Amino acid sequence: MFEIIDILGTIAFAISGVLVAMNKKMDPFGILIIAFVTAVGGGTLRDILIGQTPVSWMTNMIFTYVILGSTVLAVVFRSKINYLRTSLFLFDTIGIGLYTVVGVEKGLSAGLHPIICIALGTISACFGGVIRDILCNEIPVIFRKEIYATACILGGLVYFLIRKLPIEDNFVFIISGAIVIIVRLIAVKFKISLPSLYKK
């Protein structure tokens, strides 16, 4: 279950990378780099911070194959890209939901404090997209107005609230990831942002 979440997150982020790169009219190799960096960026920083090296995509080839496959498919079906483009936001959101849970789990395995696990989940979820946006010269998604990293933190909090309950582990994963996705969807739908500290 855990492995599947990791792979689904990789696919979602790879596709979101392809979409941003094609928006920028990059060449095929540039698209592949952006897809790869978006998909593995957050997990790589996570693994480096906790000292789990070689980082996971280097020792488990499934990530490379999944990213190559997603990229080729996205490029081949690029005539449908305008349809997909409206889905960029959705793929990115699914990605952060799944990666938040993966990051929290990895932090727990490393014996870290719950607050640090939530930070690690948020880093895993957000860093790939931040790198993607910096390389594509977009404003990093994390610094735009709508709630983004806050959704990951909320998902991480829910994870620790419900894991002591008599629920199966798989459901803890699914519920926490879903919280991230739902909070983000609602925040964007209703343009909810954090309150401002500054007088207008």
Add this chain to the structure above:
Amino acid sequence: MFEIIDILGTIAFAISGVLVAMNKKMDPFGILIIAFVTAVGGGTLRDILIGQTPVSWMTNMIFTYVILGSTVLAVVFRSKINYLRTSLFLFDTIGIGLYTVVGVEKGLSAGLHPIICIALGTISACFGGVIRDILCNEIPVIFRKEIYATACILGGLVYFLIRKLPIEDNFVFIISGAIVIIVRLIAVKFKISLPSLYKK
């Protein structure tokens, strides 16, 4: 003593991060991220380079609490922020002074060559501020005209010059850190910069 220096440096950098972020009118969460990244950025790169993982702020919760506390205080007393704003330069300078010493010490513990220890101290001191400035879209402090990293290097050199003398360790820490701070203060006060290589 050593631990105290590390924590004081964290506070100084966290406040400098809050000040820059509030200058940019970021939301509360953005302010927290910038405070955190500024405070732990240099130490994180240092720990990763020498392979001391999980990095120190992940295993010792005191850093997280100190950063959260400094951020909340700085935000609560934001009405006095104009007074503090003039102090941004001071907090940043105290931060690099303290972190230079911490970085040099960590390099020594890892058995590295003195030149590498000085480089490590300089990286610890400067990297958090560089990341802060990049994320806040300011010119990185290290690439502005006045002496900055050079002050850290001088402090590191002094550390190795005086540690063989019959002085207590605590004084070696304090003197080296003070050198960094004094050199930086004098350089900015009198607008001293490195000589140019280019004909005017």
Add this chain to the structure above:
Amino acid sequence: MFEIIDILGTIAFAISGVLVAMNKKMDPFGILIIAFVTAVGGGTLRDILIGQTPVSWMTNMIFTYVILGSTVLAVVFRSKINYLRTSLFLFDTIGIGLYTVVGVEKGLSAGLHPIICIALGTISACFGGVIRDILCNEIPVIFRKEIYATACILGGLVYFLIRKLPIEDNFVFIISGAIVIIVRLIAVKFKISLPSLYKK
């Protein structure tokens, strides 16, 4: 032989860093930082990703001495810098050729899959130059139009094609590195770029 390639690559990249930094009229310390970052950036990321820490330039002083020496020489002979400036492209190209081979070799030593080794070689080769360009506010060389990282990937592929042949290891190094350099030279000479996916 392997060590020599690593050092030659370091020299080539350090000089390319000095040239870009002097183009930007940086002060002596800025030039040294850029030379250092360009020369060790790729290798540092490589070592961190595979978990070989402290990273190689921290434990082997030869890299520091070579970079300091190259930087001083390049600055001392800066009156000839206009001649050298036309050679910037050449030094950068030699650098990526040599570092690709070093990165692939390190990946093999870490027991990684050939595809990952080629990725690691490409990262080693390209990352220093990317950091150099970002810090100097140039468009990162990897995102310009001409073939760059692709040359590294081709060199890595050739490495794995010919290493099973009855050729001495040294020749495998030299041929693979030469492929990278030749492909890049030809690509720039004849302005060859990857085919576009987009209709004009």
